Amino acid sequence: MSRAFRRSNPITLVLAAILCVGFFVFFFAGADGPSLARTVGADTASSPLSPPSLPFRKAKANAPHAAPPVVHYYMNNVTTSRTPVENEETVLILTPLVRFYQQYWDNLLKLSYPHHLISLGFIIPKTKEGNAAYAALQAQITKTQKGPKAKRFSSITILRQDTENPMTSQNEAERHKLENQKKRRAAMSKARNSLLFTTMGPTTSWVLWMDADIVETPPTLIQDLANYDVPIIAPNCFQRYYDDNKKAMAIREYDLNNWIDSPTARELGAKLGKDDVLLEGYKEMPTYRSLMTKMYDKSADPGAKVKLDGVGGTTLLVKAEVHRDGAMFPPFPFYHLIETEGFAKMAKRLNWDSFGLPNYLVRRSAILIQSTSLTSRRYTTITSEERKRNPRNPCTSSIWAHELALYWRYR
Secondary structure, three states: OOHHHHHOOHHHHHHHHHHHHHHHHHHHOOOOOOOOOOOOOOOOEOOOOOOOOOOEOOOOOOOOOOOOOOOOOOHHHOOOOOOOOOOOOEEEEEEEOOOOOHHHHHHHHHOOOOHHHEEEEEEEEOOHHHHHHHHHHHHHHHHHHOOOHHHOOOEEEEEEEOOOOOOOOOOHHHHOOHHHHHHHHHHHHHHHHHHHHHHOOOOEEEEEEEOOOEEEOOOOHHHHHHOOOOOEEEEEEEEEEEEOOOOEEEEEEOOOOOEEOOHHHHHHHHHOOOOOOOOOOOOOOOOOOEEHHHHOOOOOOOOOOEEEOEOOOOEEEEEHHHHHOOOOOOOOOEOOEOHHHHHHHHHHHOOOOEEEEEEEEEEEEEEEEOHHHHHOOOOOOOOHHHHHHOOOOOOOOHHHHHHHHHHHHHO
């Protein structure tokens, strides 16, 4: 044994070993290391500066405030796959809300996707109607989040926002007048963008846009749509209504913004001014696009998929990386498109494709329609030239033009 080692104090050796262990623990096992793991019993966020998609509870008034954490996120570890449940991929469900529908909330609770992987986000205007919707929503949130753990959502964010209301009336006929569409949909775009940019966190894998009046979806909606493993995908949205003649409930087409572009629409766009918007569903603008609502076939394969050029926002699943790349809802004319249709175009410019499922239905809230009045008007806007150009286009018929006019009249 060397003389130097024999002269060493044993206490010195013990202290040196402890220091070495502490060195490795400090550098390689820090509390702020990157982690994307999610568990059912995950702790709440420790700071209000944490991502909004993580649950946060305010500290007690007299409790000392912890320093804001420094958290590292490895974004390459955020997956979007065909097996989102097995990979514990988080889903952010976003809903602009003006009216509260109890059936909407009940449908959310029926979703079979693990609720501890779902965060919810709402944006509600500060109006009389918005205040009523907020109160009803808050009551259901309180009931759910205090109920069985399996039904509780990971986090819920509610935004209240004072915005200039472009509409003097929320009457359906007034809202869907052609002259009101640019202002109305620009306001909707701003609301969607505010909600998205405020709530999407670094752990979000999927964003599911769902309107507040969507009241019927399959419980496996998220798994079904994610299974296609495509950037953007929309089911076909129909609406239930009471057929007064048949004395029974029926369904009709609703979301006309899921479409495949047409040569006519492109020609119309080429003639518009830079600030003009090309809208779908108006006899003044016959685009002859192929609408996904017209592709529905009850007897066909429910899993059939088509590529779309425009999408609606009634129900829309988007990979979070599409939004992170910069695809948002333009509140301005973008290639003569706006809001959700403009989003599809912007995503396409970023090399993300959109798809639709013509035979996979979600349903909007039911309304009462007097069927006898539906035969009182007919619009024939299809020209003979257009029939020759697009003989197989499902939109090239006077019956379709008639249905289209009635759609906007009775929405």
